[in-house]
Amino acid sequence: MAKPKRRYVCAACGSLSTRWQGQCADCGEWNTLTEEAPQTVFSVKHDLSTGGRPIQFEPLDAKGEMPQRRSTGLPEFDRALGGGLVPGSAILMGGDPGIGKSTLLLQASAKIALGGGTVVYISGEEAAGQVRLRAERLGLGKAPIQLASATSVRDILTTLGAMEPPALLVIDSIQTMHSDQIEGAPGTVSQVRASAFELIRYAKDSGAALVLVGHVTKDGSIAGPRVLEHMVDVVMAFEGERSHQYRILRSLKNRFGPVDEIGVFAMAGQGLQEISNPSMLFLSGREDPVPGSAVFPAMEGTRPVLVEIQALIVRLQSGATPRRAVVGWDSGRMAMLLAVLEARCGLNFSSAEVYLNVSGGYRLADPAADLAVAAxxxxxxxxxxxxxxxxxxGEVSLAGEVRPVAHGAIRLREAAKLGFDSAHAPPESGPEVPGMRRHDIAMLNRLVDRIVGDT
Structure with missing residues (x-):
């Protein structure tokens, strides 16, 4: 048997290193390398081709029953999940501290419990009395949720094994769980991976829907090893600024439904309230239009959302270096768009400060926003x-062309539903929508002509 080798794992990105160092060579984070428990390394002579149990193969067209989804009682939560909870699925939910993850899961747990489903809520960060006080503040104190405060995975699985499998099992959070089969403190890479593996295996065997709450790093990504995101079926991010009341539940990975679906909530005194028409949240609602404001119909999964893009140009008199500030959009893409406007349309932004903002704290990743930003x-x-x-x-190319984007008809229908009667879009943007006049723009200089009024 070969001598076990020491390995160090980065808690931020999950990369492996054979020696400890202060900074991770892959992600650049400091003081994130921790030693992993040594693993038994077998020699080359160790043969795994015999001694196992034969597995059974099935044809691809074998008949099987589709799992029946269970509603969480919150339609926006169900939308982000792709239709509801799938029995035996494992869901990882991350978000900034205080954003409302525990509140959302407590509200969903209460809805399921009041609907007749068995719910087990395990809190590793708070005492049972703290969770009970939050439930009373939300008006959910009468919900028959089985609540406990524990961090030992062995104790949790032993207790669950002696009862009927619940419809929903919530672990808040996975970084506080501890397995006595692995050395190390709770929160280390090996502990998080081992604890999640045991809990996911229980969910698959019992058919209980498992929700794991995960911490996030300073850049917003889910903390812990990246393999944790591969182990689960659904990865969700709960986004929003604590200074804003709106929260967006975004699906980043979903084996049972579409990716990039969102659910929109508003934080209120009685917990999180669902927003069925999120487009109204991100529009100003003023009567008279003002310069530098354009409305863009964004797509989040299958849901169209109308957002307002605001721009401000400040001319500089001195030779100071102008600023470029972007909130809610990619700063590199705005720099590219400014270069196209200067090179292809003859506009001068080099001596002006440029400020761009997506209203309502919304974050755009849709390339179709190029035309709205340019406008x-x-x-x-x-x-x-x-x-x-x-x-x-519409998407803008470096040659100044306005290229077609997907789901043009859906975007136009959402705009028409909210009272918009015209749209500037690239040619071939789908069929005509009743009540909506579409103005085709093939080149970016035509957009400039229409706004400035030269033609």
């Missing part, structure tokens, strides 16, 4: 408001 920038530069009740969408 807001040109409108702010020319100090001319854009036409009222108009939306803008």
């Amino acid at each position: 807001a920038l040109v409108s702010a530069l020319a100090d001319r408001p854009l036409p009222k009740a108009t939306t803008w969408f």
